[in-house]
Amino acid sequence: MRALYPLKFEPIYKDKVWGGRRLKDLFARDFDPLPNCGESWELSGMKGNISRVSNGFLAGNELPELIEVYMGDLVGEKVFGTYGTEFPLLFKFLDTDADLSIQVHPDDSLARERHQGRGKTEMWYVIDAEPGAEMILGFRKDTSAEDYLHHLRNKSLKDILHVEKVKAGDVFFIPPGQVHAIGEGIILCEIQQSSDITYRIYDWDRPGDDGMPRKLHTEEAMKAIDFKARDNKVEYPKQDNAPVELVKSPYFTTRMIRFDKNIQQDYVFVDSFVVYVCLEGKCMLKYHGGSEEIRAGETILLPAEINNVQLTPDASCRLLETYVV
Numbered sequence: 001m002r003a004l005y006p007l008k009f010e011p012i013y014k015d016k017v018w019g020g021r022r023l024k025d026l027f028a029r030d031f032d033p034l035p036n037c038g039e040s041w042e043l044s045g046m047k048g049n050i051s052r053v054s055n056g057f058l059a060g061n062e063l064p065e066l067i068e069v070y071m072g073d074l075v076g077e078k079v080f081g082t083y084g085t086e087f088p089l090l091f092k093f094l095d096t097d098a099d100l101s102i103q104v105h106p107d108d109s110l111a112r113e114r115h116q117g118r119g120k121t122e123m124w125y126v127i128d129a130e131p132g133a134e135m136i137l138g139f140r141k142d143t144s145a146e147d148y149l150h151h152l153r154n155k156s157l158k159d160i161l162h163v164e165k166v167k168a169g170d171v172f173f174i175p176p177g178q179v180h181a182i183g184e185g186i187i188l189c190e191i192q193q194s195s196d197i198t199y200r201i202y203d204w205d206r207p208g209d210d211g212m213p214r215k216l217h218t219e220e221a222m223k224a225i226d227f228k229a230r231d232n233k234v235e236y237p238k239q240d241n242a243p244v245e246l247v248k249s250p251y252f253t254t255r256m257i258r259f260d261k262n263i264q265q266d267y268v269f270v271d272s273f274v275v276y277v278c279l280e281g282k283c284m285l286k287y288h289g290g291s292e293e294i295r296a297g298e299t300i301l302l303p304a305e306i307n308n309v310q311l312t313p314d315a316s317c318r319l320l321e322t323y324v325v
Helices: 021-029 063-070 075-083 107-114 143-151 218-224
Strands: 012-014 039-043 089-096 101-105 122-129 134-139 161-165 169-176 181-182 185-194 199-202 242-247 253-259 263-266 274-287 290-295 301-304 310-322
Touching: 021 089, 039 301, 089 274, 101 218, 122 242, 161 274, 169 242, 169 253, 185 274, 185 310, 199 218
Parallel strands: none
Antiparallel strands: 012 039, 039 089, 089 185, 101 181, 101 199, 122 169, 122 185, 134 161, 134 181, 242 253, 253 310, 263 310, 274 290, 274 301, 274 310
16 A cells, blocks of 8 residues: 555535635635635545545545544544544634624534534634734623523523624633634634534524525524633744644644744654644645645645654745644
């Protein structure tokens, strides 16, 4: 069997009622004939949205097929033992030209009970934000279900929610149960459990593409919502030429690597694949079998069997590094 190598994938573009067109300019993306690209799924094992390899001799192969053949060599023995051929994470870029709906996601237990699926733990890295851009992140203070329903019925829900002004470089961790909404004028990278279960709570009374109001999930959301106030913003040191941990959860660990000189990365301690999302600049990823360039806007999957790499920047580069522990 031929040796694995760092894998790139064909993006899966999705137009949304709130989607923008800025990924064309930011990352030179061609999503025509879609009217917009609200989401670009960069790496996905979700049924109906399976990523295909775009580089090397495995080009055209789908991600679950590769996991079935290469198993732990691709995703790590522990990951394969837990998830089998299911890829556990989903990587996206989002571009918002209008506010997203106020929504919430279930945890593993509720998702398994209702949908035979997985919950949705996620994180956001803000790549760009227009002046005044904001997000909704949970409640201003601990809230009762009765108070929540009162404001929902009176269309004053935003009055009891925490609104945060955002800027490029901000990081947020969103656990299941956290009510949230991404505002307009934001481009971000989202890293999450492999799940697309969303309960839409309020959608600003706007019509969908068919001219009708989009479906709300008021009853379904009630059991999922965490009514406690929580701080979702991740504070992290601005450090160059060394990984900086942003998020560590039971589902994934994500670190920032911002560098302007060669970086050696040793993954012997990680029984997992590693995913790099390039946010800025470009670099050369060198490994025992060759090298692969990564440019801004590209996502690359480093197989678990590749334990040592050198990252060589062209001037400066910024990556998000994610793996499962």
